[in-house]
Amino acid sequence: MKVGILGATGYTGQELVRLLEQHPEAQIEFLGSSSSAGETYNEMFPQFMGTPLGKLADEQVPDVDVLFCALPHGLTASRTAEWLERGIKVIDLGADFRLKDPEVYEAWYKVKHPAPELIPQAVYGLPELYRQEIQGKVLVANPGCYPTASILALAPLVKNKLVKVNSIIIDAKSGVSGSGRKASLGNHFSEVHENFKAYGVAEHRHTPEIEQQLSRAAGQSFMLSFTPHLVPMIRGILATIYAQVEEGVSEGALRECWEEAYEGEEFIHILPQGILPQTKFALGSNHVFLQQKYDKRTGRVVLISAIDNLVKGAAGQAVQNMNILFGLPENKGLGGRALWP
Amino acid sequence: MKVGILGATGYTGQELVRLLEQHPEAQIEFLGSSSSAGETYNEMFPQFMGTPLGKLADEQVPDVDVLFCALPHGLTASRTAEWLERGIKVIDLGADFRLKDPEVYEAWYKVKHPAPELIPQAVYGLPELYRQEIQGKVLVANPGCYPTASILALAPLVKNKLVKVNSIIIDAKSGVSGSGRKASLGNHFSEVHENFKAYGVAEHRHTPEIEQQLSRAAGQSFMLSFTPHLVPMIRGILATIYAQVEEGVSEGALRECWEEAYEGEEFIHILPQGILPQTKFALGSNHVFLQQKYDKRTGRVVLISAIDNLVKGAAGQAVQNMNILFGLPENKGLGGRALWP
Amino acid sequence: MKVGILGATGYTGQELVRLLEQHPEAQIEFLGSSSSAGETYNEMFPQFMGTPLGKLADEQVPDVDVLFCALPHGLTASRTAEWLERGIKVIDLGADFRLKDPEVYEAWYKVKHPAPELIPQAVYGLPELYRQEIQGKVLVANPGCYPTASILALAPLVKNKLVKVNSIIIDAKSGVSGSGRKASLGNHFSEVHENFKAYGVAEHRHTPEIEQQLSRAAGQSFMLSFTPHLVPMIRGILATIYAQVEEGVSEGALRECWEEAYEGEEFIHILPQGILPQTKFALGSNHVFLQQKYDKRTGRVVLISAIDNLVKGAAGQAVQNMNILFGLPENKGLGGRALWP
Amino acid sequence: MKVGILGATGYTGQELVRLLEQHPEAQIEFLGSSSSAGETYNEMFPQFMGTPLGKLADEQVPDVDVLFCALPHGLTASRTAEWLERGIKVIDLGADFRLKDPEVYEAWYKVKHPAPELIPQAVYGLPELYRQEIQGKVLVANPGCYPTASILALAPLVKNKLVKVNSIIIDAKSGVSGSGRKASLGNHFSEVHENFKAYGVAEHRHTPEIEQQLSRAAGQSFMLSFTPHLVPMIRGILATIYAQVEEGVSEGALRECWEEAYEGEEFIHILPQGILPQTKFALGSNHVFLQQKYDKRTGRVVLISAIDNLVKGAAGQAVQNMNILFGLPENKGLGGRALWP
Missing domain, CATH: 3.30.360.10 (Dihydrodipicolinate Reductase; domain 2)
Incomplete structure (x- = not known):
């Protein structure tokens, strides 16, 4: 399973890398960042030293099976149609597809929704409530924290x-x-x-x-x-x-x-x-x-x-959704327990 | 104005020392502690090095004008009558005199009130609400934080x-x-x-x-x-x-x-x-x-x-009450502003 | 591989549980604690809720393949001979077998060494320096942090x-x-x-x-x-x-x-x-x-x-040593990267 | 004693305000800031609510007795001559006058010293070492933390x-x-x-x-x-x-x-x-x-x-130096003890 991450330098992006790097079925193919393209991921984030994560790419998304979008609101929706057409499943960790009513989106986010026609395709990715609904979808709105x-x-x-x-x-x-x-x-x-x-x-x-x-x-x-x-x-x-x-x-x-x-x-x-x-x-x-x-x-x-x-409230839940989309056990790659103390 | 502090090693006690040591009208005469009697205050609490605070006494209260009690609930009420008889004004930073109904006290604190007959003498020491009432009193129940x-x-x-x-x-x-x-x-x-x-x-x-x-x-x-x-x-x-x-x-x-x-x-x-x-x-x-x-x-x-x-929620408010009891400007010794950052 | 942990309620003990619970070859058989025997591990440490870790045992060690001792100094050495005789490999996360000279131990730890005769059997478990030496040993002195x-x-x-x-x-x-x-x-x-x-x-x-x-x-x-x-x-x-x-x-x-x-x-x-x-x-x-x-x-x-x-300075290094003792890849169960932020 | 503060919105500036606002001999006349001129000081820093500190001025320094400069290095030295000519005593909390050799300054700060001719007038303001020397000076280089x-x-x-x-x-x-x-x-x-x-x-x-x-x-x-x-x-x-x-x-x-x-x-x-x-x-x-x-x-x-x-390492020491410059007891306005806890 080839995965890509847009917004790979933010905290949610780093957390996706931490989880997916250990996921037995996922292969990180693409780490995108508009601001840090060209930089070596491990030098920016030395906690990953020794893992070959390569350089950050710009935001041209290659062919991957699933794309995680950890971008500020507004940036994902405008490009989603293209990715879906190319057969890429999209898990949006931003806010673009969470609200069913584009007017509510505009009232609270103060911008016009860039792709209201895609909203009906999106499923709200809270597996414990909507597990059945998520299966077979190609666009997941990962819930807010x-x-x-x-x-x-x-x-x-x-x-x-x-x-x-x-x-x-x-x-x-x-x-x-x-x-x-x-x-x-x-x-x-x-x-x-x-x-x-x-x-x-x-x-x-x-x-x-x-x-x-x-x-x-x-x-x-x-x-x-x-x-x-x-x-x-x-x-x-x-x-x-x-x-x-x-x-x-x-x-x-x-x-x-x-x-x-x-x-x-x-x-x-x-x-x-x-x-x-x-x-x-x-x-x-x-x-x-x-x-x-x-x-x-x-x-x-x-x-x-x-x-x-950052886990159940963002990256972990996104991986849980990915597991559902690809028919894997929901806990795959999510076995870790809390650090204490 | 001679002041004494019972429970001088707790955090509220230390905070009273910090404030009263700078108070232009107060003279700390007595620092009492049941557990640390005999120890040099400044060696326990080196932040006061250089200020002659002497040794911690046991809990025999000498003749002071006002006594601050920063003790666990139950310990103050049982001795208050004696202090009041000796003409010592008492500001209780504990819970003993806050509740007007001894049955409510017993229901929540799980002990019998040691001196219910004193409750009517006590004033709830929230100056912004009860300033007039506090003046002239000899027993103040300092509010909880x-x-x-x-x-x-x-x-x-x-x-x-x-x-x-x-x-x-x-x-x-x-x-x-x-x-x-x-x-x-x-x-x-x-x-x-x-x-x-x-x-x-x-x-x-x-x-x-x-x-x-x-x-x-x-x-x-x-x-x-x-x-x-x-x-x-x-x-x-x-x-x-x-x-x-x-x-x-x-x-x-x-x-x-x-x-x-x-x-x-x-x-x-x-x-x-x-x-x-x-x-x-x-x-x-x-x-x-x-x-x-x-x-x-x-x-x-x-x-x-x-x-x-520890200040408006405890020691500072107690000093504010002391100022009222002794006819001083309410802000005496309380001029300091917050540390930032 | 059956593993036991003595001192399972301390921070090093909890960290061993966190790592071993995810280790593909290890099975936690025994969680010992002198102070909390009888308590349900997950209720003391709810971060493990959902994982069947059972109750804390007293310190009677059952037959396990390897025993991790996360005890205060002095408590492990006195019982090690018995465990070794029973064929249990011992990884001591305490200080008892780190110093080669029992007189140095006594000078710094202020107690007589309980089992100086075992010291020569112990290997200092710093794999990057002593990997070869660790292989085939049965008693590992896990280094201090x-x-x-x-x-x-x-x-x-x-x-x-x-x-x-x-x-x-x-x-x-x-x-x-x-x-x-x-x-x-x-x-x-x-x-x-x-x-x-x-x-x-x-x-x-x-x-x-x-x-x-x-x-x-x-x-x-x-x-x-x-x-x-x-x-x-x-x-x-x-x-x-x-x-x-x-x-x-x-x-x-x-x-x-x-x-x-x-x-x-x-x-x-x-x-x-x-x-x-x-x-x-x-x-x-x-x-x-x-x-x-x-x-x-x-x-x-x-x-x-x-x-x-708690990891390379204690529990993680102990697991690394266990992997060496049992001929496993040294990184087994140790793949996780740092939480950031 | 009229005092002014340049760089009044930084942490050292705020700390000067906290100390000087309580100083019995000092009157804050001027709070300067290049970036926040025109803003109400108390609204930026609500910890001072109730104290009439007025608005932040731009950096035109009015007639004050002493000016505290809490500016990045390089900005103070270029204007100091003017202030000294106007009879304003200057306490520089920056680095401009700490090093006696302008070449050393340039080697470490990577800029040419803006006023090397003033360096000999400056005294290094560490009172416990140079108390005598500080008296009678008009330009104090307040030491680094x-x-x-x-x-x-x-x-x-x-x-x-x-x-x-x-x-x-x-x-x-x-x-x-x-x-x-x-x-x-x-x-x-x-x-x-x-x-x-x-x-x-x-x-x-x-x-x-x-x-x-x-x-x-x-x-x-x-x-x-x-x-x-x-x-x-x-x-x-x-x-x-x-x-x-x-x-x-x-x-x-x-x-x-x-x-x-x-x-x-x-x-x-x-x-x-x-x-x-x-x-x-x-x-x-x-x-x-x-x-x-x-x-x-x-x-x-x-x-x-x-x-x-921020106190002995910056603002407090600066006030101590001010006290020396003006013949006041060195501890004036510096009586407060540490918050504990």
Whole structure:
């Protein structure tokens, strides 16, 4: 299986290289970068010294079986049709094909969608929810990091109408790598370290993505509150989610709903009661850790979900999608567990 | 003004020494510690080298004008009557006198209150809310760190009935120093660093303290959701607070309510629109940073509040209370601004 | 290949589990812990949720092919004879068999060596130097973390007499995980974070281990300066090493010496000139990154060496040794590259 | 005393504001910035909210008594003559006036010195060494951060000929703030956090500054090795220094030399034996912490020196120099102690 990566110098790109270099069925054929074409990959990223990864190419994509696009939004959609015509399967780690409605895309991303006609072909690549649908597709919209953590926690409860959808609040926290590799005052070590803040309050672009998927699960359209925060760490997302429980729903029913939804899912772990998720449980791995607590004082359930934003929230999930597209076991190349400590 | 500190080796104790050592009217007479009596303070804490702080005493309190108690809950209340009889004013940085109802204390702290008869004498030492009440008192219950951040943000809105009290959710995040100086696996560097987690979900002891103060402000009793999280940093609390806005309340009214409530308060800063609080704005200082955002999509307001948990959330507020008790300007000894970066 | 781990709850033990669980030829049969026997491994360490690792056993070692001992010094040596008699190969990640002279052991470790008669059987498990010697042995003394980083940088230069041995100074820096999982004030997050210090100046126990190996390489006994420091990070060692270059030795000769010594070594990377090692290049991997700089102003060469203290400095090197003992390719199960970022 | 600050938005500039805003004799009259002129200082740096600091000016310096220049090298020297003519005392926190020989400046800074004729007027502003000389001067070259930590540890021993000057090696470690506020990949949180590296090996610009001062102390010219490292923390420098002790010099003599040199110095603390310096002892304060250890095995002494790079290593020392220039007590405005934790 020949694979290519566009945007190979970003953090998601590097993480794809780390995973695919160890994947027994994948052969990295192409590492593309608009800004660093011509540079030797291993000299830019010495963690790969000794592995023959060659030089970064410009963005002319050769014939590969699958292309991972880890590009800023807008750049992938405009070229996707060409790749699909050439028989290349496309897994987009950007935002271009996640939203089904191009007007919603334009409202939140402030640009016109470059290829709205391709949107219907794209499948939302969250395997635990849409495994069947992904098989046989050629264009995968790999979910955003916050949406992955949020939707996995909420979708079963929403689908089974155990919580009031209009009460949902997602308070999410992410490590700094989520903002990418481009240097800015906002990710300067001295500004971020020993510091904590919210950002994008009530206006983060992952909001409509989460709403779209949960509205689909609920069978009704609704809106929710989503607040991202920046944690002084590199990797990891933890979402703390609040929802009012529907009348008559028992504590046991809430837990059983998750257990049924994720029975047999090897990457999803509903933790034993009393053990709360920590982002580090997932560090460097494709695993998801979930816990819930019913608060009888307020009638709310608190859901907690932890992932590694660069693995299950990006590159790992993309490899999982690739495995599905090519009929491989879903865990191929994704066996690694978290570094601890 | 002769001051004494019980629990002088803990993080709150050290912070009291840092502030009081620079306070122009205070003279540290007594540093007490049950575990380290006899040790030279400066050798335990070389940051004070050159300042003659003497040896740690056992817990026999000499004649001082004011005694700061930075002890685990239960240890202060049992001895307070004696100190008050000797004419010593007491500022308790622990939890013993914060809750007005000893039964609530027992339900959350799992011990019988050692001196319920003293509770009525105690004033809740949040100067921006209860300044008048604090003057002339001899026993101050210094607020908890999470309550300080939470109550300052919410009290004006609740008092003015701008938000629905039953919708309030406080998602709070704290640095590790909040858990004290005693070593445990939970504060081991290798377990906390590059990690993020929630703890005490739906059962943290600061919940009833916040509810008590806000119920008082609201003129009605209610309950709320409170979830603390551990941030891989040392100092700082940021509370992200969600509440449904009452019908007919405008965005402007929400902001004006804060502005009126905190007009002239030198430690409270309602940030200009577009600037979100960061815990680092407050690092090492007694200042509070507030921002709010009305989300018209959901009808909720998001409040954000940032403090240094060891200063405004503990030692700084205690010094502020001391200044009030002794008729000094409230900012005496509290002029320092945050270290940045 | 049935493997057992004694000390399975420490950081080295957890890292052995992480590596061996993915090793295609190894089957973890036994996880021993004196303090946590009876506990379910996955509940203590949820990063392994979903992998059937069973319960921690006490320290009765069953019949396994190889036993990894990740115990405090003194505890392994007293039981090794029994294991060897039962045909179990032993890889000791502690200090008991690293020093050839039991008197040196006693001088630095302050205890009598429990089994000096076994010392001659033990091989120092640094494959890049002693590969041939390791084959066919049954008792491996896995090197210390600082010695691994230091010896790999210095041994070729010392052996080829390119530097003056009496001028060697090793200034080494380690992440906090090197001090283990036991909580103490010294590894309390709030004491270590945003802080940097030296420790054990001129008296660290790894000093004689380094001296022994380098004296062997030099063919003459000598002493050196070694200073460890604590870096506010979890994993990683970087050693900065100074040595006076022998008269007449050219800059080129210094580099060629390394290149010859490590030609074909897949875990050793002599970085291209201009690229300095960073500990993160090695994070979570068994790789070693080296650079050198000849300073003509002072006639000294500065060597820099970076490893992950828990992998090449402990568990990874132990697995490498296991592969050698059992005739497997040395990199089996050790293919992973550093997490970046 | 009217003070102005050029380069007021950098980290050194902000630190000057923090210190001077609390200084009882200083009045900040002018905050200059070439890049941010016109912006409101408090909105850029909300930690100062409530303090009327006004807007940033361009770089036209008004009539002030003293001007602090926190600018990149080259920018101060070209304008200094004008300021001196106007009677403004100048404290340069940059490198322009630190080196006495303009050729050395040009060799290391790769630019021609803009005003070599002013160099003789400049005094090297290290009060503990040159207090007398500083009084009455109008142009102070405030020392570099690494030189401050290094020279204070070495100068007395070198001056008293207790160590062999040609054996000196300085292995120094700094927090990230030392590289300034400008964002770059090199100070991106995700690249620096959980990472450690050396930089500028054998070519850092502070090398000739240290050599110049120590050669002056020794009464003979010599060269030394200096290696800086980047620690994943914001503030703090720790220098670990190695030197061969001269024959016949006792351990006691080494310590007494320091004690005599620094007797009565309120910012210098020679720690009691057994207590090693930590950078955090100095965090946010102008204090210096020293320790030494004689290693009889190798005949070397190891010196350790810790400071806050932005205070004693920059802004605090500049304020100390200002106090000297204006005949104030040297500690005026510098009373604060380290934040701990």
